[in-house]
Amino acid sequence: MTANGHVLAAHDLAVSYSPRRSGPLVLDGVSFDIRRGEKFVFLGPSGCGKSTLLKTVAGFLRPVRGSLLLNDQPIKGPGPDRAVVFQEFDQLLPWRTVLGNVSYSLQVTGKARGTDAVKRALDFIELVGLRQATHHFPHQLSGGMKQRTAIARALSLEPDILLMDEPFGSLDQLTRSRMQEELETLWRKTGVTILFVTHSIQEAIVLGQRVMVLGQRPARIVGTLDTSDIDGREHPGFGAVYAQLRDLLLAGHGDSQSAAIN
Amino acid sequence: METANLPQSTDVLTRVEPALEAEFQEESPTGATPERQGRGLPTFVRRLIVVAVILVLWQMYVTTMHVSPLLFTAPSAVWNALVLGLISGEIAAATGETLKLLLLGMAIGSCAALILSALAVSNRIGEDVLATLSSMLNPLPSIAILPLAMLWFGLTDRALIFVIAQAVVWPLAINVSMGFRTVPPTIKMVAATLGLRGIRMVTDILLPAALPHIISGLKTSWAFGWRTIIAAELVFGVAGGAGGLGWFINLSRYFLRIPDVFAGLVVIAIIGMAIEALFSLLQWRTVDRWGMRSA
Secondary structure, X not given: OOOOOXXXXXXXXXXXXXXXXXXXXXXXXXXXXXXXXXXXXXXXXXXXXXXXXXXXXXXXXXOOEEEEEEOOEEOOOOOHHHOEEOOOHXXXXXXXXXXXXXXXXXXXXXXXXXXXXXXXXXXXXXXXXXXXXXXXXXXXXXXXXXXXXXXXXXXHOOOOXXXXXXOOOOOOHHHXXXXXXXXXXXXXXXXXXXXXXXXXXXXXXXXXXXXXXXXOOOEOEEEEEEOOOOOOOOOOOHHHHHHHHHHHHHHHHOHHHHHHOO | OHHHHOOOOOXXXXXXHHHHHHHXXXXXXXXXXXXXXXXXXXXXXXXXXXXXXXXXXXXXHHHHHOOOOOOOOOXXXXXXXXXXXXXXXXXXXXXXXXHHHHHHHHHHHHHHHHXXXXXXXXXXXHHHHHHHHHHHHOOOOHHHHHHHHHHHHOOOHHHHHHHHHHHHHHHHHHHHHHHHHOOOHHHHHHHHHOOOOHHHHHHHHXXXXXXXXXXXXXXXXHHHHHHHHHHHHHXXXXXXXXXXXXXXXXXXXXXXXXXXXXXXXXXXXXXXXXXXXXXXXXXXXXXXXXXOOOO
């Protein structure tokens, strides 16, 4: 953590998919910083580059330009300090149980050994409410349970920042709402810094303390809003913030994208 | 399986159906489908009944049609030949020899397949080499290479082992490289996040992820190998003293011991079924238990 409490600092980032890094830019001139313990959201329609930005923070892509610092150190590649929860259910190892998935992560990253790893894994499995599924294989779990396992696995690594790439996108609406509430509870209990990517305005407002809206490719930041007061749809300020975010999205993407915005 | 205890009280909205569904996904190694389980006899018994009926019809055919014993033997005579052959140790020795050659050929073929697959997955040239070689050599019946193998390796075991290896390597390499290629990218990204690289990436992630394809490849290559060794022994004769099941059958025909010919065939069939059952068991305990797609 830096002196002014920033876990992640990005300045003038430009990212391209092309291996020679001279191809078309997906992101151009993106700057932001994330404070310790904050819930920060990237919001934008599908395909705008927000997952690309998350993957760059995760270390899967190298920026073509600009700097990206985690606790003042440049990011060199993927690592457990930036644990990721993906949208896809097949992020869990199917040949290991829930307990196996979490304890293996602890062991292979060297964070814990043997029975100690099992004990810590059980703690986190308990934390996400999966005690009764401890010895089940991923294929026996529902979508929500799979995502909770992935979250337990990521949290157990005690990352500097927890990266979440539309983790609830494959879930039905009811489960999704429930998972949003549970994530809030987990955040309160662990105080982990979260970087969350979504295309849902509602999810961004409810989950995020600060929401950064990304524009069309090559994406730039269209605006950032503070939504930390607003904890749910019932809050009086929800409607206004929703409208503001929607306007920012429309501004960044024009009419062609308006259908993709909910 | 206690999946019915799910879900947690904190998650009333968890979908229970997938968990319950899983109860019905556990098939027995004999492949009994769950809907039919419990209704009537178990699979094993039903199939035995089919075998019994075949044996009865066979016996009836031979006795009522007065078939020449030089052409067709009654089940009773085959049974006698089988028992005598086992007691004398002749069949056991022949079986052992065949299995030994098969295992050696499979071991060599598997090593070659693993190397080819690793190369195919790691670079373009390797991919091209494997694709081209396998498309040329996989359709080639390995038995056709036997004359060549005999020229190269002489009238020794090595010629047979070479032919087996050629039968085994291509289906296995194709399946294993496919298995490596179809590992979900998400899992590879998760592995990268955990800092996995090199050998550990292969043993901890790639091999288990590719297991459905690996088992499928082993089943296919075993089947090719088995058929090839029997055929090769028929053609080749004896290499250095001991002969396998194919040789036993051919020798029995030469001496007009027709019941022994049938007995040899029965042994071949039984071994084939036993090994396939072993593969099914392996699949059931690993790939099926983990709910991974069968290749």
